[in-house]
Amino acid sequence: MLSLAAASFPIHHNRLILYRTTPSPPFTVRSSASGGVQEIQESFTPPPSTPQDGEISSELFVSAPFPPIKGAKRVVLVRHGQSTWNAEGRIQGSSNFSVLTKKGESQAETSRQMLLDDSFDICFSSPLTRSKRTAEIIWGDREEEILTDSDLREIDLYSFQGLLKHEGKEKFGDSFRQWQLDAPNFSIDGHYPVRELWARARNCWDRILEHESRSVLVVAHNAVNQALVATAIGLGTEYFRILLQSNCGVSVLDFTPRAEGGSPYICLNRLNQTPSSPLASGGGRKASKRIVLVCHGTMQGSAGDQGMNMLGIIQSQKIAELLLDLQVSTIISSTEDVSVDTSVAISRVQEAADCLGADCVPRYVELKRSKDLDATDILQQLNEEGSEGQLLRPGFLNRFDDESLSALWDQSGKAWETLLNEVSDESDPEKVAVVVSHPAVHIALMGHCLKLTKEWMGSFHLDAGSISVVDFPDGAAGRGVIRCINYTAHLGRWAIPITRPTADDEEF
Numbered sequence: 001m002l003s004l005a006a007a008s009f010p011i012h013h014n015r016l017i018l019y020r021t022t023p024s025p026p027f028t029v030r031s032s033a034s035g036g037v038q039e040i041q042e043s044f045t046p047p048p049s050t051p052q053d054g055e056i057s058s059e060l061f062v063s064a065p066f067p068p069i070k071g072a073k074r075v076v077l078v079r080h081g082q083s084t085w086n087a088e089g090r091i092q093g094s095s096n097f098s099v100l101t102k103k104g105e106s107q108a109e110t111s112r113q114m115l116l117d118d119s120f121d122i123c124f125s126s127p128l129t130r131s132k133r134t135a136e137i138i139w140g141d142r143e144e145e146i147l148t149d150s151d152l153r154e155i156d157l158y159s160f161q162g163l164l165k166h167e168g169k170e171k172f173g174d175s176f177r178q179w180q181l182d183a184p185n186f187s188i189d190g191h192y193p194v195r196e197l198w199a200r201a202r203n204c205w206d207r208i209l210e211h212e213s214r215s216v217l218v219v220a221h222n223a224v225n226q227a228l229v230a231t232a233i234g235l236g237t238e239y240f241r242i243l244l245q246s247n248c249g250v251s252v253l254d255f256t257p258r259a260e261g262g263s264p265y266i267c268l269n270r271l272n273q274t275p276s277s278p279l280a281s282g283g284g285r286k287a288s289k290r291i292v293l294v295c296h297g298t299m300q301g302s303a304g305d306q307g308m309n310m311l312g313i314i315q316s317q318k319i320a321e322l323l324l325d326l327q328v329s330t331i332i333s334s335t336e337d338v339s340v341d342t343s344v345a346i347s348r349v350q351e352a353a354d355c356l357g358a359d360c361v362p363r364y365v366e367l368k369r370s371k372d373l374d375a376t377d378i379l380q381q382l383n384e385e386g387s388e389g390q391l392l393r394p395g396f397l398n399r400f401d402d403e404s405l406s407a408l409w410d411q412s413g414k415a416w417e418t419l420l421n422e423v424s425d426e427s428d429p430e431k432v433a434v435v436v437s438h439p440a441v442h443i444a445l446m447g448h449c450l451k452l453t454k455e456w457m458g459s460f461h462l463d464a465g466s467i468s469v470v471d472f473p474d475g476a477a478g479r480g481v482i483r484c485i486n487y488t489a490h491l492g493r494w495a496i497p498i499t500r501p502t503a504d505d506e507e508f
Contacts, residue, residue: 065263093157121213201227246283271485287471315465320349334373375438398458412444424476
């Protein structure tokens with residue numbers, strides 16, 4: 001496995017600029033561009049104070065590794081509820097003229113209920129009214145003071161702020177088009193807003209991690225929450241608008257200390273758990289092509305041929321009920337019994353949509369199986385170590401040997417290409433493919449979607465019975481947008497909570 005003792009996070013860029021003014025020793029970063037490990041040496045030239053003419057390749061400005069932590073820390077990010085300017089379609093940026101709508105207040109209340117039983121130690125909030133009000137609703141009657149941090153404000157969009165989108169097109173023309181199509185290289189009023197945002201988000205992490213707390217709530221905005229997630233797991237500005245953040249969507253990051261000290265292990269436990277179904281429209285660009293990754297129900301043991309236990313059966317029914325909101329074209333599962341059983345449960349509910357009142361005509365679902373979706377090596381190691389339920393903790397893939405991870409990565413790469421071909425079928429303009437397999441396989445599939453390398457797999461987590469959604473606004477040939485990761489609200493009382501009380505052994 002790749003050692004990250006001296007690295008804060010991987011970089012997916014053409015070049016790296018360090019915000020340091022004194023020499024420092026080299027440190028190691030993972031690179032999805034090279035597929036290997038790069039050594040960044042101490043010699044460098046500080047960035048210019050003003051942008052230079054011409055296009056600059058996407059960059060992540062790294063000032064230092066993340067600060068070490070003494071114990072496990074969980075950070076919960078929430079985007080504010082719908083604002084008046086959200087409703088109007090007006091460009092907000094870091095302006096402070098909009099307030100929550102009634103719908104926004106209701107969304108914040110739903111998030112409060114989702115997080116009601118959590119033992120948060122501290123809340124950080126953007127100082128902007130729409131975010132601060134959301135924080136106040138969620139924080140409720142907790143005694144601790146809400147800390148506002150100016151760096152948590154929304155992206156600074158300068159002359160764009162306050163304009164309706166059609167006004168932006170009319171007034172700024174090519175510049176507005178670049179903002180839509182090439183945001184990392186977008187400049188306005190002498191600024192590169194997305195790059196400034198990434199640097200600002202990275203600065204926020206120092207203050208959040210250095211605070212003596214174990215469970216942290218952060219309430220902010222769409223773009224800055226994207227930047228917080230991306231900088232935590234090491235994704236650069238080219239991932240702007242790829243990790244969706246809906247109004248009052250909840251994302252969870254786990255930070256685990258290293259025995260040797262230094263930058264902690266970081267795992268994205270959940271992305272964009274929304275107050276409403278993640279399958280509903282709203283938030284992000286409309287997409288006609290979609291892949292839904294379904295983690296099969298809980299197994300009897302650790303081997304895929306043992307089928308589901310009672311909890312797994314309940315989970316599969318809950319998944320099928322949630323997916324009734326979609327007209328599923330194809331369900332592709334691994335050949336392992338537990339995945340096949342989950343896919344059959346989904347297909348039966350889909351094909352009964354007319355009598356369940358979800359559709360006026362019967363649905364016909366094509367069932368397929370693929371050995372490229374099997375998790376043979378991972379399941380074998382889990383079977384040797386013990387119960388899967390106790391072992392699939394955040395970052396669990398970090399402990400597997402490189403040979404098994406490489407096999408999983410290569411095999412899932414073939415599966416991802418097959419899935420892209422599946423949803424590219426032009427005879428079905430609203431193609432939705434559901435994929436059922438083991439959490440480890442889906443983590444690898446998301447890595448391929450994001451064009452990462454296998455070293456990133458330990459940076460993501462999925463639970464049994466969860467779903468993750470990838471949309472393709474520009475068709476299957478375009479970039480996938482991650483609508484949600486590890487969504488479990490549909491499981492009700494059987495769901496693993498978004499946040500959990502801390503335990504004496506420092507595990508969450």
